[in-house]
Amino acid sequence: MQVFFQTLVGGIGFGAIYALVGMGFTIVYRTMGLVNFAHGQIAMIGAFVGVTFFLNSRLPFAVAVILSMTVTAAVGLVIEGVLRPLEAKDFDLMLIGTIGFGIVLEALASKIWGATGRAVPAPMDRPLHIFGIIVRTYDLVIIAVAAAATGLVWALLNRTKAGAAMQAVAMDREASTAVGIRVGRSNAMAFALGSGLAALAGTLAGPLLYVSPSLGSSLGIKGFCAAILGGFGNINGAIIGGLGFGILDGFAAGHFQQYSDLVTFLVFAVAIMIRPTGILGEQTVSRA
């Protein structure tokens, strides 16, 4: 029983991270109609920046997280700026451009921070004992932060003018321009927001995993799958999908040891075949 609850809490902890990554994907998709294949690598850059602030500059972890989100959002703005000319002309090239950027970011990270990577001590070490279950305090922190971030994102998208503008651009680009929405600026904000969320996920994941240039691909794939599992384009779906994927991953690791990845993705494939639009249904953006 203890093992069950422990795996559950650990799975929810990772699930919160996948949910954040999935949310970042979803926001960029919902507002720009773009599937950002560099998202995992952006998360990895965020993790490295956060680690540098946390370990080298010895800033408090929360400050390091916020700084990393800001820096990575700026990186996101740069990427969006470079890819913007393609957006109106050939959207598929923009998509391929993100793949290219992913490769560039990974190589840059190897150059700047070295290929080996760094281990990050968790900001809070002592585990909590609740009813005989040992819970990593840090897991609870991740869940709390992810919940807060989700709330803020929801508020931003649904209660602010900027958020409404972002959603309008996704629905109909021409009509948005016609009513005076600055599409370029709105897209830049969306990309920055997505990148910031990726950085949050990456920095939070740093103490749990190992910060190395290859962190991006594993986080990116799992976050992408989480978003699809919950329903691509659906923000609530990204959260449900993330949590579900995290729990699935945790239990698969517990029962199947070295074959856990195989089992996780097998179950994911079957789930998608049964319900292709994901748990909560897709909200696709038509870029016609």
Added chain:
Amino acid sequence: MRFPSSRHRLLLAVPVCAVLALTQACSAPGSKTGSTSTSSPSPTSSSTTAGSAAPGPASPASDTSPIKIAIVDAQSGQSSSLGKWEYNGVKLAVDAANSAGGIGGRKVELTVFDDQNDPTVSTNLARKVASEGFIAVFGPAESADAIAMSPIMQQAKIPYITSGQSPALAKLGNPYLFLNSPTSTTYDATLAKYAVNTAKFTNIAMITNNDAYGKGEQGAFTAALKALGVTPVAVQTVTPDQKDFSAALTSIRQKNPDALFIGAEEVESGLIAKQARGLGIKATIIGAAPISTPVYVQTAGVQDAEGSVASTPYLSNDTTAQSRAFAAAYKAAYGDTAELHGAKAYDGAEIFLQALKATNGAGGQALADAVRAVKYQGLVGNFAFDETGVGVHETQIGIIKNGVLTPAGS
């Protein structure tokens, strides 16, 4: 809004993808030519390496062309520390030999190849090495890569000395393969004796990864325990790329172990140790060579690495006058503290250099026989190669105290 027709888009996508694929290929393993006095990287085309030396392994005694030896190791990725240590140890030995005049008037030229800790890549590199006139190879440091290269090296008659320690290496029966360290069987036999007889652990749990090294460790340690009449209370397997071990460690914690055996490379061992402590596992961590390294201590953190027990043939830089001299030279050359892997590589390079002096720079079967005939008192032990290629047959026990490996019982 009109997009170009889908055929047009496809035609555009193909060259773009090709360009992207090319950029990807340019980050694939390249060779860095280093003459032994500099280590500046050069462009990744192989023509630079081949063009700088005369082709062909054996040369007449009046030849002054350099003797080409390759270093094949992980220079990138999580195991890159192994590659760096091996390079440092080898270079130290080769630099000293070259400044003493080289081998019969010929300098030894080292070329570094990055196998990215990937057996596919190392196989490719083995072919490359065989076709470009190298007469010997130092490395790889990873057992899986060394096993992958074996058929090609045997066919091309190129002796190579690996830092890997999987018992599977000894079973290959390759007369051109040599090991500069004991195999896992030796490491784990010593460790098991210490764990059961000296430290008197009764509940021993095991967590190993499933690559060639980890599998070798799991097999060797289980067999060593069995020989002492002990069964491990838990045996968990993880993958080399795995980063989260809470599932495996949680089931281990259920069994209340007093010792936890880790069979994985340096970084992974450090992560396992860190997470084990985070989950409240108080067991003593025991293991072989990776546990003795500074990388393990860095990754786990000094606090979580405290008290770890390592079985290693190279306990510290202070044990003999020879190791002190080596450590001083290493520090002077690289500014780093010497440790086991650098010492192993240094020993291996010294042995090969001795053998090359005996064959006067010739390679092939003659070089392999000469290496096997070398009896060398090295930093990691007394080398006497048997027909499986293993040279050292014993290790000692060290304990990590305050981040530093100290001999057990001191």
